[in-house]
Each structure stands twice: as C-alpha cells, then as structure tokens.
Amino acid sequence: MLNALASVMLLTPLTVDITTAELSDTVRVSLDSVVVTAKLNTSGMRASDFGAARLDMSLIDALPQILGNSDPVHYAQMLPGVQTNGELRSGLNVQGFDNQHTQFSVRGVPLYGVAHLMGIFSAFNPSHYSGMVLEKTPVKASSPSRLGGNLDMQISEEPSDSANGTLSVGIMSSQGTLRIPIKERTQLTISGRGSYLNLLYGPLLRIDDDTQVKYGFFDANATLLHHINDRHSIMANFYMGQDKGGVYGSGYQNDVNVRWGNHLASVQWMYEGREGWQTKHVVYNTRYYNRMYMDFPDIHASLPSSIMDFGYKGEATYRGLSFGADFTYHIIQPQDPHVQSSYNVVATPQEEVHSRELSLWADYTRHLGDKVILSGGVRYILYNVLGNTYHAADQSVRINYRPADNLSLSLGYALRHQTLFQTGMSSVGLPCEFWLSSGGTVGAPQWGHGPVVSAALSLLGGSYRLSLDAYYKWLHHQIEYQGNYLSFINSIYSLDDALLHGNGRNYGMSVMLTKCTGRLTGWVSYSLGRALRTYDCPKLSGTFPANHERIHEMNAVLTWKASKRWSFGATFVLASGTPFTAPEAFYLLNGRILSQYADHNANRLPAYIRLDLSANCQLGSLSRRWKHFVNISLYNATARHNALFYSIGVSDDARFRYQRIYFMPFPLPSISYTVKF
Numbered sequence: 001m002l003n004a005l006a007s008v009m010l011l012t013p014l015t016v017d018i019t020t021a022e023l024s025d026t027v028r029v030s031l032d033s034v035v036v037t038a039k040l041n042t043s044g045m046r047a048s049d050f051g052a053a054r055l056d057m058s059l060i061d062a063l064p065q066i067l068g069n070s071d072p073v074h075y076a077q078m079l080p081g082v083q084t085n086g087e088l089r090s091g092l093n094v095q096g097f098d099n100q101h102t103q104f105s106v107r108g109v110p111l112y113g114v115a116h117l118m119g120i121f122s123a124f125n126p127s128h129y130s131g132m133v134l135e136k137t138p139v140k141a142s143s144p145s146r147l148g149g150n151l152d153m154q155i156s157e158e159p160s161d162s163a164n165g166t167l168s169v170g171i172m173s174s175q176g177t178l179r180i181p182i183k184e185r186t187q188l189t190i191s192g193r194g195s196y197l198n199l200l201y202g203p204l205l206r207i208d209d210d211t212q213v214k215y216g217f218f219d220a221n222a223t224l225l226h227h228i229n230d231r232h233s234i235m236a237n238f239y240m241g242q243d244k245g246g247v248y249g250s251g252y253q254n255d256v257n258v259r260w261g262n263h264l265a266s267v268q269w270m271y272e273g274r275e276g277w278q279t280k281h282v283v284y285n286t287r288y289y290n291r292m293y294m295d296f297p298d299i300h301a302s303l304p305s306s307i308m309d310f311g312y313k314g315e316a317t318y319r320g321l322s323f324g325a326d327f328t329y330h331i332i333q334p335q336d337p338h339v340q341s342s343y344n345v346v347a348t349p350q351e352e353v354h355s356r357e358l359s360l361w362a363d364y365t366r367h368l369g370d371k372v373i374l375s376g377g378v379r380y381i382l383y384n385v386l387g388n389t390y391h392a393a394d395q396s397v398r399i400n401y402r403p404a405d406n407l408s409l410s411l412g413y414a415l416r417h418q419t420l421f422q423t424g425m426s427s428v429g430l431p432c433e434f435w436l437s438s439g440g441t442v443g444a445p446q447w448g449h450g451p452v453v454s455a456a457l458s459l460l461g462g463s464y465r466l467s468l469d470a471y472y473k474w475l476h477h478q479i480e481y482q483g484n485y486l487s488f489i490n491s492i493y494s495l496d497d498a499l500l501h502g503n504g505r506n507y508g509m510s511v512m513l514t515k516c517t518g519r520l521t522g523w524v525s526y527s528l529g530r531a532l533r534t535y536d537c538p539k540l541s542g543t544f545p546a547n548h549e550r551i552h553e554m555n556a557v558l559t560w561k562a563s564k565r566w567s568f569g570a571t572f573v574l575a576s577g578t579p580f581t582a583p584e585a586f587y588l589l590n591g592r593i594l595s596q597y598a599d600h601n602a603n604r605l606p607a608y609i610r611l612d613l614s615a616n617c618q619l620g621s622l623s624r625r626w627k628h629f630v631n632i633s634l635y636n637a638t639a640r641h642n643a644l645f646y647s648i649g650v651s652d653d654a655r656f657r658y659q660r661i662y663f664m665p666f667p668l669p670s671i672s673y674t675v676k677f
Contacts, residue, residue, distance in 0.1 A: 044559075045523065047456070047467055047514065052135045053079055054154075057126045062559040063569040064612035065633040067197070068170020068672040071121035072132045073104075073114065075571075076151060078555045080510035080525035081136050081469055083548055084575050086608055087663045088644055090115030090122075093548045094136050094149035095471050096506025096531035099433075100422030101148030106237060107155055109266045110144070112288035112307055113431065116217050116243060117197075123241045123262065127166045127177035128191040128221045130156040137452050137471065139398050139412040141361040141377025142315065142322060147418050147448040147475065157233065157270070159187035159225055163677075170672035172197040173217075185227040194218040215245040231272050239264040243431075260290035260431040278317040285310050290431035299341045305434035306333040307420075323362040330355045335424070335434040337493045350495065353437045355385035357419055373400040383419045385439040392417040392445065406458035415449040423481040423499065436479075441496045446477040450506075465514040475504035478533060480547075482540070502535035504546070515558075522558035544601045545579045550608075552576045569614040577605035580645065605645075605660075611637045626677045635668040 044059020060070045076092060077084050083093040091099030104114045104122075114123045124132075131154040135143065144150055165178040175193035182188055195217050219241030227233045242261035266284035273279070289306035308331045315324030334350040363377035379394040398412035421442055424433030438445040450473035457466045480500045508529025515521050531546040553575040560568045579601035614633040621627050636642075643660040 044521070045514065045557075047465065047512070052133065055132045055134075057129055057131060059559070060126050061631075062567050062614075062616055063557065064571055064614035064635065065170070065631055065670055065672060066120060066612075066635045066668070067117075067172040068168075068631075068633075068670045069121050069173060069175075070126050072124050072126055072129070072153070073122035073151070074120075075557070076132065076134050078525075078557050078571060078573070079134060080467075080512045080527050080555065081471075081508070081529070082134075082149075083527075083529075083550045084553060084555070084573050084608060086578075086642060086644065088119050089548075090119030092134075092149065092151060093531075094134075096473065096508060096529050096546070096549070097148030098422075098546070098548065100420070101146055101418065103144045103146045103150045105144070105150065105152045106239065106264060107235070107266070107268065107282075108152060108313060109237070109264055109282065109284045109311075110286055110309065111239065111262060111264050112286065112435070113260055113262045113290065115431075116219070116241070117195075117215060123219050123239075124153055125175055125177070125191045125193050125219060125221060127168070127175065128155075128189065128223070129153045136469070137412070137414065138416050139396050139414050139452065140375070141363045141379040141394065141396055142324060143396075143416075145326075145357070145359060145379070145381060145394075145416070145418055147416050147446065147473075155189075155223055155235070155237065157225065157235065159185065159227070166674060166676050168672050168674040171670055177221075187225045189221075189223040189225075191221040192219070215243070217241065217243040233270045235268045235270070237264065237266045237268075255295045257293045257295075258291065258431055260288070262286070262288040276317070276319045279315070281312075281314045283312050288435075290434070292432055299339065301337065301339045303335055303337055303432060304333065305335045307331070307435040320365040320367075321362070322364075325361075326357075326359040328357045330357065330420070330437060332420075332435050332437050334436055334495065335432075353385065353440070355383065355419070355437050355439070357384075358382045371402045375399075381417055381419070381445075383438060383445065385419075385437050388439045390419070390438060390445055392447070406462075408454075408456045410454040411451065412454075413449070413451045415447070417445045417447040419445045421446065421479055423479055425481060441499065442479065443501070444477055446475070446479075448473050448475040450474055463515070463517045465516055467512050467514070468509065469511075470509040471507065473506040475506065478502050478504050480533065480535075500535050500537060500540055502533055502537075504531070504533045506531050519561040520558065522556070524556045525554065527553045527555075540600055542600075547579060547601065549579060550575045550577075565618045567616045569616070571610075571612045573608060573610045575608040577607055577643075579604050582646070605643045608642050609638070609640045610635075610642065611640075613637050622675070626675065629674045629676070631672045631674065633670050633672075635670065636664065637667050639666050641665040 044056040046054045055072065055075060060072060060075060063070065063075060066074070073092065076082060081095050092102045093099060094102050104111050111123070116123055133152045133154060135150045137149065138146065160179050160181055163180050165176065167176040168174065173193060173195040175191070177189065177191040180188045197215050219239070222238040224236040225233070240263040242259070244259050246258065247256040264284065264286045266282055268280060268282040271279045285308070287306065287308040290304070292303040294301045309328050311326070311328040313324065313326050315322060332353045332355070334353070336350045359379055359381050361377060361379040363375065365373060365375040367373055376397040377395070381392040381394065383390040394415050394417055396412070396414040398410060401409045403409070419438045421436040421438070422433055423436065436442050450471060452469065452471045455468045459466060480502070481498055482500055506529065508527065510525060510527040512523050512525035514523040528551065530551060531549040532543050533546050534543040535541060553573070556572040558570050562568060580603055581597050581600050582603040583596060584598045585596040612633065612635050614631060617630050619628050619630060641662050642665070644663050645661055647659055647661045
C-alpha cells in the first residue's frame with residue numbers, strides 16, 4: 001500500500017538502462033537494491049467520494065467506551081453530517097434525515113431496532129465484525145430504497161488460519177467472540193454479549209428523584225463461512241437480541257415495562273468469475289418487535305407493534321456494469337393499543353398489513369479519460385399493498401473529476417422513494433416507535449431528491465485529508481406523530497388523527513480534516529445544517545424545525561499510540577440543542593396534569609457538550625498467543641449537564657414543577673478487561 005510509512009526492498013540485483021541526451025548513448029548500471037518509501041495510513045477511518053466512510057473495528061478498540069462497551073453506531077455519530085442524537089435517542093440522523101430514512105444492515109440485509117440500553121449503544125457487537133461502512137446519501141441505484149443513509153456492518157470473507165478470539169469483561173456487560181477454522185476452507189464465528197447493569201449501577205440509573213430505571217439485554221451472533229472452491233463461497237449469518245427494561249415513577253404512580261427484540265437470518269452465495277464477472281445472491285428473514293406496558297392507577301395499557309421481512313437480493317457485476325433485483329415481503333403490525341380500566345375497556349385494533357416490494361436496478365460506470373468518471377443508475381420499484389399498486393423510477397447520476405492526483409471533485413444527484421414509514425410517541429429511549437406501510441391512512445410512498453457536492457484534498461503527501469460535502473434535499477409525503485399516551489388512554493385511538501402530513505427540506509454542509517498517518521490519528525469536523533418540515537392542516541400549519549435538528553455541530557476523534565503498551569483516545573462533541581414544544585399553561589383535572597402547548601418546536605434545549613477520554617494498556621502476553629488489555633474510560637469527563645428533555649410534575653407542596661431532565665450529569669468511569677488470542 002503506497003499510502004504508508006514503509007520500506008520495500010528489492011534484494012535481487014536490478015539492471016537499468018540510462019540514456020544521456022548529450023552523448024545519445026546508453027549506459028547500463030546495475031543496482032544492488034532499491035528502496036521504495038511511502039507513508040502508511042494508520043487511521044482506522046477511510047473516507048471516499050460523496051462522504052462515504054469506512055471504519056475498521058480496530059479503531060473502535062482504541063476509543064473511549066461507555067459502561068465498558070465500544071459501539072460502532074456511537075462513533076458513526078461522530079462523523080460530519082451525522083447529527084449527535086445524545087443519550088437515550090437511538091438511530092442516525094444523516095444530513096438532516098429522520099431515523100427512519102437510514103437503513104442499518106449486516107452485509108446488505110436490513111436489521112430493524114438496533115438500539116440497546118434505550119439508545120446509548122447499538123446491537124452490533126464490534127468484535128464480530130471486520131468493519132462498518134456508512135453511505136450518507138444514496139447516489140447509486142443499488143443503494144436500498146431509503147431516502148437517507150445506509151450503515152452496513154462488514155464481515156470478512158477470508159477464513160482464519162487458526163482459532164482465535166476475544167473476551168471482554170466490563171462493569172455492566174461481558175462479550176466474547178470465537179473464530180473456529182473447520183478444515184481448510186470453512187470457519188465458524190460465534191459471538192455473545194450479556195448485561196448485568198442493575199447489579200452495580202442500579203442506584204445511579206435514576207432520571208430524577210421519583211423515577212428509577214431497570215434494564216438488561218443480551219445478543220448473539222453466528223457466521224458460517226465456507227469456500228467451495230476458488231470461485232464459489234457461501235456465508236450464513238444469524239443474529240438475535242432482546243432487551244428488557246422498566247421505568248418506575250412515584251410522582252405519577254406509574255410503571256412502564258418494555259421488551260423489544262430482533263433477529264436476522266441470511267444465507268449468501270458469492271461467485272467470482274473470469275474477466276471481472278461477480279455475482280451475489282442472498283435470501284433472508286429479519287424481524288423486530290416491541291412490547292410496551294404502562295400501569296397507572298386503575299389503568300393498564302399495552303402498545304405492541306412489529307415488522308418482519310422475507311427477502312431476496314441478487315446482483316451481478318461485469319466491468320463497469322452492475323445490475324440486480326431485490327424482493328421483499330413485509331408483514332407489519334402497526335402500534336395496536338389496548339387499554340383496560342375499572343370503568344371501561346378500549347380496544348382499537350390495528351390490522352396487520354402484508355405488502356410486496358420488487359426493485360430492479362442497474363448502475364453503469366464509465367471512465368472518460370484519465371480524470372473523469374461518469375456513473376448513472378436507474379431503480380424501478382413496484383409496491384403492492386392493500387389492493388393498491390405503486391410504481392416509481394428512481395434515477396441517480398454522479399460525476400467525479402480529478403484535476404490532480406491529490407484533488408477529487410464530485411457532483412451527484414439522486415431521486416429516491418421509500419415505501420416504509422416509521423413514527424411514534426417518543427424518540428427518547430423507549431421503544432414506542434413503530435413501522436407503517438404506504439397505502440391506507442399513510443398514503444403514497446414518501447420520496448425525496450436533491451444534489452450533493454463533494455471535494456477531497458490530500459495534503460503533505462497523504463498525511464492529512466481535507467474534505468467538504470454540501471447537500472440540498474427536498475422531501476415529500478412526510479409524516480409526524482402528534483399523539484401521546486393520553487390520546488389512547490382517555491379516548492378512542494385513531495392513528496389517522498395522530499399523524500401530520502407534510503413536506504420538508506434538508507440543506508447544509510460539512511468539512512472534515514483527517515490526520516491519516518503517524519502515532520496521532522483522527523479527525524476534526526464541523527457541520528452546518530437545517531432540517532425543516534412544512535405542514536398545512538388544521539392541527540398544525542407552517543414551517544418548523546424537525547425534532548432532531550442540530551444547526552451547528554463540531555466533532556473531534558483522536559487516538560494516540562504512545563508506546564507499544566499504551567494508547568490513548570478522546571472524543572469531543574459540541575452541538576446546538578434540539579427543538580421542542582414547550583407548555584405555556586398547566587391544568588389539574590381529576591388528579592391528572594393537562595398541558596396547553598406553545599408553538600410547535602419553537603424552543604430549544606441548551607447546547608450539547610461532551611468530552612470522553614480513555615487509556616488502553618497492553619498488560620503483556622499470557623503466553624505466545626494470548627495477550628490481555630485494560631481499557632479505562634471516562635464518559636462526560638467535564639460533568640456537563642446535558643438536558644434530555646423537560647418534565648412536568650407535581651411537587652410535594654402540590655405545585656407544578658417544570659424542569660430539565662438529565663441522564664448521568666457527572667463523569668462516568670468504566671473499566672474493561674480484554675483477552676485476545
């Protein structure tokens with residue numbers, strides 16, 4: 001790799017013919033050796049055109065942990081153009097898009113509901129994966145049918161020569177991965193992770209004086225890789241995870257119990273043909289469900305919902321041409337409230353929806369000389385649901401121009417449709433968001449389009465990389481959920497009444513400086529962006545900032561390899577506060593608080609600031625193959641009081657109380673012990 005600080009020695013003698021212009025003669029010179037030097041790219045993050053980024057799992061090992069866990073999605077939030085959600089807000093808001101517009105996948109297979117610990121970290125066990133790729137914008141026809149980004153977890157296709165693994169023990173959970181070669185061409189990889197959070201952190205898991213949180217989770221992965229021969233290989237992947245939690249509050253005399261889980265199973269066949277032919281086929285099943293139960297005085301309510309897919313993906317590549325087909329059978333159970341009380345029973349069943357989605361796509365890339373690359377693609381979507389059929393033809397085009405070896409300029413445009421919607425009462429940790437299909441109450445699929453511009457400049461021989469991204473996106477057929485738990489506890493539930501329909505705009509830019517070589521690597525980035533939503537209906541009319549909008553954000557991620565044994569890491573976030581709708585009056589009716597709210601999203605939380613630090617020490621070798629490490633991390637090192645939201649309550653003296661709610665407003669230390677062999 002010529003981006004490296006390395007020396008390549010040609011140890012055999014080399015003969016070179018040199019022609020002199022003055023004498024028009026040739027002199028033959030024999031060299032004993034030749035040394036070629038270049039700078040090694042030691043950064044664990046590699047960026048490409050249009051803001052796509054690949055993070056190696058080795059980078060995550062060196063960065064600060066939270067509660068003894070390293071999380072890929074947590075560090076994806078540190079990339080430019082990706083809004084920091086903050087604690088208890090799961091998902092990724094990429095270039096102003098909602099969480100629903102970003103797909104999470106494992107080797108291209110979608111996985112729904114990837115949040116653990118109510119959004120603090122994800123369901124992806126980093127030791128099971130080789131890397132992570134985040135595409136911020138769908139500039140290829142092969143990209144999934146989503147308006148926003150795609151985060152795909154990578155698994156190596158090369159089996160290990162010998163058994164190896166990782167075991168990590170932290171103060172809230174433990175995790176392990178074992179890779180077992182089976183004969184020469186086959187490998188089995190298994191991983192597991194489980195928590196014991198309540199044993200040590202129970203007294204600390206309080207949102208306020210009246211509210212206690214209890215929580216636990218587990219997940220498991222298995223991958224079987226088999227190379228049939230040099231051209232054919234098969235990979236089978238399995239994942240399963242489950243979370244159980246509860247929020248118990250004495251202020252309202254209410255208890256909330258939640259349980260959610262997901263699974264994924266896939267089988268992929270890969271073929272490497274002659275003259276550049278490549279094909280991939282995968283069949284899969286993926287499912288996510290959540291169950292939420294709430295108990296108030298004389299009232300019991302439940303909110304089940306789920307989504308399950310059966311699918312096939314096939315693609316072929318021949319030189320500059322790629323084409324393929326995707327088929328998905330969706331089974332969607334929207335939020336289905338059931339309420340029981342001493343004086344009535346409210347049942348407003350939401351029917352399970354079955355739909356079929358077929359996509360046919362093709363991408364073509366052509367080199368126009370040495371400096372220009374032109375690419376374009378078409379994706380045709382056929383969606384059938386509830387007796388209705390929707391058609392859409394998505395287009396994408398991009399051009400890349402390299403005026404110099406160290407400079408790349410890119411311009412792209414994409415039109416995308418998305419047939420699935422996600423909405424819900426809250427994005428603050430609890431799994432009360434649910435999926436909806438196009439058709440019926442929701443209407444036609446949502447769609448968006450717009451350009452993206454990128455530039456990248458390599459500096460000082462590849463030691464630094466400066467990149468810039470700018471985008472403008474128009475969004476159509478957007479929805480927002482305006483209901484809360486009182487809307488189905490006190491009245492007949494109507495999903496149609498709870499949804500707002502409108503359009504939107506996302507626009508902004510981001511700049512990032514990356515240190516690629518040396519002992520100190522990492523990046524510093526700044527993002528400026530707006531995410532606006534426009535509604536024209538009796539409930540709400542006008543243009544408002546989206547719930548997740550952070551206008552300004554600065555991120556820094558640094559790792560320093562101090563010695564063979566010691567390395568250090570740091571992450572820093574400075575971001576604008578997110579919008580919220582503040583109440584302007586309170587009423588007490590039959591012991592319940594009723595609120596009258598001001599303008600929609602007219603207020604903002606204070607700025608979000610967080611510094612995390614870590615130190616990693618290799619303790620030595622337990623044997624020739626066994627090594628062990630310790631990671632010491634400090635989350636929120638400056639003890640910043642970052643507000644999650646505002647809470648309304650009644651104090652002991654029967655007065656209304658309206659206050660900011662913080663989660664862990666103090667430095668949170670953690671330690672983990674890792675063994676690798």
